[in-house]
Amino acid sequence: MTTLNLDDFSDLIERPDGGVRRDAEERRGRLAVPPGALGRLDELAEWLAAAQGRVPVKPIERPRVVLFAADHGIAAGGVSGRPAGSAHELVRGVLDGTSPVAILAERFGAGVRVVDAGLDCDPALLPEDVVRHRVRRGSGRIDVEDALTAEEAEAALRLGIRIADEEADSGTDLVVLGDISVGGTTVAATLVAALCGTDASVVTGRGGLPIDDLAWMRKCAAIRDSLRRARPVLGDQTALLAAVGGADVAAITGFLLQSAVRRTPVILDGVVSAACGLVAQRAAFRAPDWWLAGQGSGEPGQAKALDRMALNPVLDHGVTVGEGTGALLALPLVQAAAALAAELPVKAPPGGSGERAAGEPPADRKTD
Template identity: 80%
Template sequence: MNLDDFSDLIERPDGGVRRDAEERRERLTVPVGALGRLDELGEWLSAAQQSVPVKAIEQPRVVLFAGDHGVAELEVSGRAAGTAHELVRAALDGASPVAVLARRFSVPVRIVDAGLDCDPELLPDAVVRHRVRRGSGRIDVEDALTPEEAEEAVRLGMRIADEEADSGTDLVVLGDLSVGGTTAASTLIAALCGTDASVVTGRGGAGIDDLAWMRKCAAIRDALRRARPVLGDQLELLAAVGGADLAAMTGFLLQSAVRRMPVVLDGVVSAACALVAQRAAFRAPDWWLAGQVSGEPAQLKALDRMALTPLLDHGVTVGEGSGALLALPLVQAAAALAAELPERAPDAAVADAEEPPGDAEPAEATA
């Protein structure tokens, strides 16, 4: 498998449709610019859907990829290594932030176990049946995945994207349920942006103290030494310093772009996967929105490299797709405004000019 092949499969949202949407926007009763960035969102959705006016977002879905990372054994996370299944259980039980928000917004949540380190019996079969492996390797000293596992994980993400597109999902909120995932994600971003570990190391969604931050920074620095020799091959890079959940998410993003299915990114993990996907297919980011600022320095670096401006900045660091899900009503509002606001009545002068000559009153003769 060569991820560069996606470059020939992914097209940009329809530019002609976007111009039509912009022209329609100029005819609406609300002055151009009065709705701020909502105008831009509505036009982007029109181009993605190839529809003017834009269609309402009626079947959104939250998709969360779950996995444990061996690097968490170094105590680089606020959670104990191998406990990502607890995050999954909380989401399934409706007791996590993303579950509460999804319930409030009436958005279904799909959880995909790509690499949890737990007995499958602890979770429903619908969650664990796609697992690539049990936990990912400790990226500071070993590969996260074998080459075969990396390809299997990417194909898993592609398959999930196809299933969502085929079922009618018209927008995906993408997130992760992982322990140690921000360390792997920060390594990927540092490698692809050519920066030092200290520039990208954050405190993670669970929060860590200064000593844990130093351990995390050292782990990323060691992982970077292993990442740099394989920068020319995205699949090898994911195998070396990614993980099953990150590789699956990368495949999901690429195939979603192929299927013209818009995706809202959440935090640093989804941003890292998006950056890997961009390296494979430069047009792919045109199908994504950045939902929020997560507070992770690596996320900001990745979004800047992809020229994606976050929709929200509310200091939400919990992860799990929560911040991106908060942005969903904003996207839905942009679609509703673009579709439902009325157009201005034709200008009277223009209407007069368009009247047939035979309908005009004869001019009065002058002496």
């Protein structure tokens, strides 16, 4: 097996079709509803049209929630509101349909896929189709040791690439991406601070299950110590993920890069997916054009990362539960934007009658 070089993705990833986006903007100007009246829905529809490479935009028919799960060794340092090694309990809630993301996904008609990249539990506790992808059990404590070996980091990246290919091949037309982890926000904040050149206190938040002031100070200290280990390997994304990442973080990074290669649009959730996006952007600067920021989670590290990638969250409702929930809430807005762009009637020409936008000839503009 050849060594994976993330820099190769820079040549593989193209931007969404700018010509199609201009056509979508022009077509929007011909709709009966005045320009600007639909607010950001117009922008979402144009982004989606460019990603699909066609005007009029197609409805979202096969959305999918993809969640990468893992436990992070840093949680043993008292930086999380949940016990170390307990992420499998969150996974069970998703699989049983009792978690917020599972309930909303069923309501919104989105399938849910959970991928165990590095949970710290007996594999027998979860279904085979979840645990069969596991790269390793848990990860190293990043303030004092590497999260992964170099070989494990590459294996996790390849896992994400493989899952992205599987989703694209199965017809998924929009991915809602999230993580299920304990200690993940500490890892994500470390990556954001390292890649943005900021101090630990600037990126340290309270996590999905809010922590008290003492735990926050422990978290700051852990990120500060982890940054000392991250800075020497900033020039090598795979080495960075091995040093201060984790199996889920590396897998999400690979997933984001390959989804951009496969022209699959992705909605990002919280600080973990945003941090992975920063790593992916370092490898391929065009990749963020294929992503939407679903929500602002309130984590300062996420805000820093999204600003660096020039992504503006669709929603800002203070949802901190994680597991892709906040991003999933943005899905109905994207679906609404596509429906309105495709089905609103166009203006009637002088002396003529209007027509349904959806009835325009498919030859408007379409590319594969």
